[in-house]
Amino acid sequence: MNVSWPSPEYDRQIDLICDKLKGARNIFCIAHPYADGDALGSQLALYHWCLSAGKNCVVLNFDALPEQISWLPGANRCRADLPEDINFDLAFLMETTEARRMGERVEFFKRAATTVHLDHHIGVTGLGTINILEEKASSTCEILYNILERTGIELSRDCREALYVGIMTDTGNFRFNNSTPRAHEVAARLIGNDLVVDDIYKIVYENTNYLRVVIHGTVMARARSFNDGKVVASWLALDDFTRTGAAEVDADGAIRNLSCIKGIEAALLFKEVEGGKIKVSFRSTGQVDVMEISRKFNGGGHRNASGAQIDGSLEEVMHTVVSAVAAALPPGEICNA
Numbered sequence: 001m002n003v004s005w006p007s008p009e010y011d012r013q014i015d016l017i018c019d020k021l022k023g024a025r026n027i028f029c030i031a032h033p034y035a036d037g038d039a040l041g042s043q044l045a046l047y048h049w050c051l052s053a054g055k056n057c058v059v060l061n062f063d064a065l066p067e068q069i070s071w072l073p074g075a076n077r078c079r080a081d082l083p084e085d086i087n088f089d090l091a092f093l094m095e096t097t098e099a100r101r102m103g104e105r106v107e108f109f110k111r112a113a114t115t116v117h118l119d120h121h122i123g124v125t126g127l128g129t130i131n132i133l134e135e136k137a138s139s140t141c142e143i144l145y146n147i148l149e150r151t152g153i154e155l156s157r158d159c160r161e162a163l164y165v166g167i168m169t170d171t172g173n174f175r176f177n178n179s180t181p182r183a184h185e186v187a188a189r190l191i192g193n194d195l196v197v198d199d200i201y202k203i204v205y206e207n208t209n210y211l212r213v214v215i216h217g218t219v220m221a222r223a224r225s226f227n228d229g230k231v232v233a234s235w236l237a238l239d240d241f242t243r244t245g246a247a248e249v250d251a252d253g254a255i256r257n258l259s260c261i262k263g264i265e266a267a268l269l270f271k272e273v274e275g276g277k278i279k280v281s282f283r284s285t286g287q288v289d290v291m292e293i294s295r296k297f298n299g300g301g302h303r304n305a306s307g308a309q310i311d312g313s314l315e316e317v318m319h320t321v322v323s324a325v326a327a328a329l330p331p332g333e334i335c336n337a
Ligand SMILES: [Mn+2]
Pocket: 038, 039, 095, 120, 138, 139, 140, 170
């Protein structure tokens, strides 16, 4: 059910889940593939609540955890199977917008007598016997906080830390529009007097590696400006990776250093990959619909962030794509690409 906080109906759903939690003996939880801070944070918060409440909780996860979140207390308790000899009273599905991405996870989910689906996206409805899908919540962790604090059991430090990391990462460290007063209020209560937020920030966001810094530096050093600074582009050749030893994944996020330049409309990063192909990342800061442009090159994405893979040399592809972006600039701009 799609309900909003605060409302009597929302309270009713929360109370219902609290009753199920208190009555349950064996609980398990599952989240979307390649867990992020919110998915894993909500699973581990539930795990730590269960520890405090004297309940058995299995945290299911089938993938390797990214370093930014694998340090969370309890992350080493994740497992890829459910014990066959246990009857589960209750299961939680955290954050599942696309059922087709879930594979066998949905089957696992249905193995409990009562199933609860929590999400702050309205994607698939009706997966659980109880569902709280609330778009106004900053994160799944914010919804889970509303439930756990209502149980009356004091939230342990580990539980609060997991919830905090979920809210922090989903709000981009409290920068995005979903950093609502409610998200801040919940974060304040989670911090209490014992979470050290700068330590958490550093381990999540300032835990980079040397090669990543080198490859991002190459992207920044090569930045070229077009159309009076409205378009900024940079590139990486195959040789940049062999020369430095950096992996392609190290270049992830490098386009952000370009898209935060004042006054630009679009940022582009061209990355040569094997077989004479160029991966292009597009970012728009406002009016240019980069999804539309990337579609012309058989790519896709969102209005403000998209990508495509194009055959050709770096030089040819850069020229073609920069021209296409220049042509899509708001009226009054001169194309000099
Ligand atoms: Mn989320």
